[in-house]
Amino acid sequence: MTRLEFWQGNTACAEGALAAGCNFFGGYPITPSTEVAEHMAAKLPKKGGVFIQMEDEIAGIASIIGASWTGARSMTATSGPGFSLMMENIGFAAMTETPCVVVNVQRGGPSTGQPTMSAQGDMMQVRFGSHGDYAVIALCPATVQEMFELTVKAFNLADKYRTPVFVMADETIGHMREKILVPDSVEKTGRKPFISGTPPFRVTDPDLIPGFPAFGTGQHVHVTGLTHDERGYPAATNPKLHMALVQRLVDKIENARDDMADYDVVNPDAEQVFIAYGAPVRTVMQVMHDKKDNNVGFLRIRTVWPFPEKALAKFKNAKRFLVPEMNLGQIAREIQRHVKVPVVSIAKLGGELHTPADLVTALEEKA
Amino acid sequence: MRHEIRFSGFGGQGIILSAVIIGRAAVMYDNKFAAQTQVYGPEARGGASMSQVVIDDEQILYPKVSIPGIYVIMSQEGFEKYGASAQESAVMLIDSTLVHSRPKCRCIEVPATQQAKQTLKKDIVANIVMLGALVAATHVVSEESLKKAILDSVPKGTEELNLKAMQLGLELGKQP
Numbered sequence: 001m002t003r004l005e006f007w008q009g010n011t012a013c014a015e016g017a018l019a020a021g022c023n024f025f026g027g028y029p030i031t032p033s034t035e036v037a038e039h040m041a042a043k044l045p046k047k048g049g050v051f052i053q054m055e056d057e058i059a060g061i062a063s064i065i066g067a068s069w070t071g072a073r074s075m076t077a078t079s080g081p082g083f084s085l086m087m088e089n090i091g092f093a094a095m096t097e098t099p100c101v102v103v104n105v106q107r108g109g110p111s112t113g114q115p116t117m118s119a120q121g122d123m124m125q126v127r128f129g130s131h132g133d134y135a136v137i138a139l140c141p142a143t144v145q146e147m148f149e150l151t152v153k154a155f156n157l158a159d160k161y162r163t164p165v166f167v168m169a170d171e172t173i174g175h176m177r178e179k180i181l182v183p184d185s186v187e188k189t190g191r192k193p194f195i196s197g198t199p200p201f202r203v204t205d206p207d208l209i210p211g212f213p214a215f216g217t218g219q220h221v222h223v224t225g226l227t228h229d230e231r232g233y234p235a236a237t238n239p240k241l242h243m244a245l246v247q248r249l250v251d252k253i254e255n256a257r258d259d260m261a262d263y264d265v266v267n268p269d270a271e272q273v274f275i276a277y278g279a280p281v282r283t284v285m286q287v288m289h290d291k292k293d294n295n296v297g298f299l300r301i302r303t304v305w306p307f308p309e310k311a312l313a314k315f316k317n318a319k320r321f322l323v324p325e326m327n328l329g330q331i332a333r334e335i336q337r338h339v340k341v342p343v344v345s346i347a348k349l350g351g352e353l354h355t356p357a358d359l360v361t362a363l364e365e366k367a
Numbered sequence: 368m369r370h371e372i373r374f375s376g377f378g379g380q381g382i383i384l385s386a387v388i389i390g391r392a393a394v395m396y397d398n399k400f401a402a403q404t405q406v407y408g409p410e411a412r413g414g415a416s417m418s419q420v421v422i423d424d425e426q427i428l429y430p431k432v433s434i435p436g437i438y439v440i441m442s443q444e445g446f447e448k449y450g451a452s453a454q455e456s457a458v459m460l461i462d463s464t465l466v467h468s469r470p471k472c473r474c475i476e477v478p479a480t481q482q483a484k485q486t487l488k489k490d491i492v493a494n495i496v497m498l499g500a501l502v503a504a505t506h507v508v509s510e511e512s513l514k515k516a517i518l519d520s521v522p523k524g525t526e527e528l529n530l531k532a533m534q535l536g537l538e539l540g541k542q543p
Contacts, residue, residue: 005395006390006391006395006401176402176404176430177390177401178390178394178400178401178403179394282429282430283429285428285429286428286429353430355429
């Protein structure tokens with residue numbers, strides 16, 4: 001069963017978190033993500049959860065990492081400058097294999113940039129922003145419905161892969177109100193159980209994911225950002241161990257790329273193919289609807305990281321890919337790595353969503 | 368059919384709430400689709416405020432307003448910034464108490480602020496008067512749905528005042 005609502009994207013995100021069983025929110029409000037924190041502050045304590053407004057975003061992400069180690073489903077929400085402040089602890093969460101959800105409602109950057117305007121400028125920062133090698137999972141909603149659904153999914157993926165998962169929204173979807181059908185309940189998958197008496201970071205399964213020994217369950221766990229052995233003890237000068245640990249952290253996510261790939265393919269035989277994620281999806285959908293041209297295809301991506309590269313091969317006749325993004329071509333460059341045909345970046349900065357005319361112009365331009 | 372509606376006035380008049388109420392009426396009670404957006408910025412504290420809503424029988428793909436067919440303008444600055452460029456085919460409802468310019472398109476003058484002050488002793492509900500007039504003149508949502516969406520959206524204890532404001536607007540907006 002579902003119920004009809006007319007919600008803002010940020011409200012749908014917070015409600016998705018509540019439906020997924022989020023019981024800890026720590027963060028620092030920042031436009032255009034503030035309504036997520038506001039809604040969680042109003043609702044979470046009433047459901048027995050904890051909402052803490054921390055002193056800044058560094059403390060915000062630190063608090064959700066700590067909460068996660070007690071077994072909580074934890075989340076924070078932020079935007080550009082706050083996301084930058086979170087970078088060090090995002091690496092800490094990746095290194096310590098801490099499940100948590102970070103929502104970034106993207107605004108114009110760099111720096112304080114355009115607080116109230118829309119952008120997708122953090123797509124490479126989310127992938128590579130913290131130091132060292134690691135991998136991430138990042139989801140991009142294009143509707144208010146998807147703000148709800150992908151937030152739920154983020155919690156499930158975070159628990160499954162023991163990693164921070166990012167909901168990379170944008171101001172357009174975060175602040176827009178539209179129709180949403182809210183399900184009565186959602187699917188929830190938990191963390192892999194821990195086998196008592198075994199070293200806490202020992203991995204025996206082919207999925208490379210260790211069981212989760214939550215604090216307070218009788219396990220003695222040392223959690224450190226230093227390179228650590230399977231007991232969790234620092235072993236920062238052991239080259240082989242470091243290589244194996246970092247490779248595993250990357251492989252546990254990259255090897256599951258096809259399992260978590262979430263995308264739609266429209267007109268796979270087309271020669272001209274749009275690729276979009278987040279708000280520009282809406283403009284591409286409008287152009288596809290208006291043109292009704294089978295020679296124009298569309299790849300709509302929800303899991304931007306790990307990038308679903310196999311989806312590109314579904315467009316066997318593609319002569320070029322057109323990629324509208326509210327940045328200067330961040331994912332267009334990622335796409336170009338995987339294909340031999342030209343990738344045209346339809347970059348738009350300034351805070352406004354691409355208009356249908358913007359995309360039609362690009363489509364009609366000769367290669 | 369797709370309707371694109373733009374609201375503008377000054378911060379504090381309830382310009383954003385007006386768009387939310389119309390969108391809510393369409394989605395929750397008229398079984399339609401709506402997408403509501405707004406300009407967020409420092410201007411929301413006294414300067415020209417603007418919000419928009421798209422209403423459609425079909426699912427809304429592109430959610431932004433491109434060429435508004437309907438305007439609701441409640442301040443002179445709002446007219447200059449967000450109303451003056453209206454296409455001739457548009458229809459514009461103007462709070463004639465506060466806006467002295469007139470557009471090239473069809474214009475419906477609604478003395479909303481003056482009537483709210485005089486009849487209801489509260490100019491704060493002028494935006495609800497405008498919503499009543501908007502629905503009477505354009506039928507973008509039904510009167511019953513507008514009423515329900517207003518009741519969903521206004522503070523407790525102000526229901527009667529707001530319904531009176533809506534009724535006043537319905538009469539002021541009635542077209543011959």
